[in-house]
Amino acid sequence: MRLLALLVSLGLGACLIERNPLFQDETPTIAANTDGGDSTSSGSDSEAGDGDGNGDGDGDGDGDGDGDGDGDGDGDGDGDGDCQDPVAPGGDPCPPACSTCEDNVCAINCIGDKACDSDDILCPPGFACAVVCDGATACKDVDVTCSDQYACSVTCNSGDEACKKLTMICGGGSCSLTCGATDEICYDASVECGTGACSASCQGTSAPKSMPGCDAACACTPC
Numbered sequence: 001m002r003l004l005a006l007l008v009s010l011g012l013g014a015c016l017i018e019r020n021p022l023f024q025d026e027t028p029t030i031a032a033n034t035d036g037g038d039s040t041s042s043g044s045d046s047e048a049g050d051g052d053g054n055g056d057g058d059g060d061g062d063g064d065g066d067g068d069g070d071g072d073g074d075g076d077g078d079g080d081g082d083c084q085d086p087v088a089p090g091g092d093p094c095p096p097a098c099s100t101c102e103d104n105v106c107a108i109n110c111i112g113d114k115a116c117d118s119d120d121i122l123c124p125p126g127f128a129c130a131v132v133c134d135g136a137t138a139c140k141d142v143d144v145t146c147s148d149q150y151a152c153s154v155t156c157n158s159g160d161e162a163c164k165k166l167t168m169i170c171g172g173g174s175c176s177l178t179c180g181a182t183d184e185i186c187y188d189a190s191v192e193c194g195t196g197a198c199s200a201s202c203q204g205t206s207a208p209k210s211m212p213g214c215d216a217a218c219a220c221t222p223c
Contacts, residue, residue, distance in 0.1 A: 083219050088126060088151070090104030090105075095124035105128045106130070108130070109134075110132065110135070112134075114135070115134075117138070119139075123150075126147075126150075127147065131144055137164065140166070144167070144169065145169045146194070151175075153178070156179050162180070171196070175198050176201070177199075177201075179206050179207060190209055190212065192213055193212065199221040200222050207222075
């Protein structure tokens with residue numbers, strides 16, 4: 001009898017230990033993300049549609065919406081804002097101040113030693129202006145006054161102190177001074193910037209001492 005009771009007891013224990021399938025927990029199935037994307041991609045970047053996160057929609061990351069990447073908003077990618085020279089009308093006859101006229105450009109040539117030394121050069125109205133200085137002190141102590149709205153340039157090619165103490169007075173057009181490689185060719189020169197693009201380029205060590213008004217120009221590039 002004891003043996004029979006023991007066997008019955010062991011059978012009941014096995015039944016109790018076996019898991020009842022009615023109470024087995026089912027493990028939830030997690031669906032894989034098959035779209036290869038980030039579930040959080042609906043944030044601010046996707047609202048812009050460009051992926052740079054600035055909300056301008058052009059994808060260049062500068063925030064101005066023009067897609068050129070320079071941040072100035074003009075769409076040309078050169079970073080110069082809205083600097084653009086109007087086209088000078090020119091006209092006949094060629095003004096007396098000009099050495100030659102080609103289309104709408106007045107060329108003023110100061111060629112030779114002391115060619116325009118201490119002169120006041122006034123660019124004529126209605127023309128873009130290009131002054132060339134070549135020779136020792138060719139444009140030393142010269143004041144070049146550009147027109148109110150058209151492009152203006154001074155090129156100091158060569159010659160000792162060719163443009164020493166030259167002063168370039170810019171207007172509303174672009175304004176540029178180029179200094180050659182001769183020592184002290186642009187020593188103590190200055191470019192008084194206007195509202196147009198203002199620049200100086202130097203092929204040697206000699207550079208204009210100052211560019212007052214540079215901050216007010218629509219673009220400014222010193223040597």
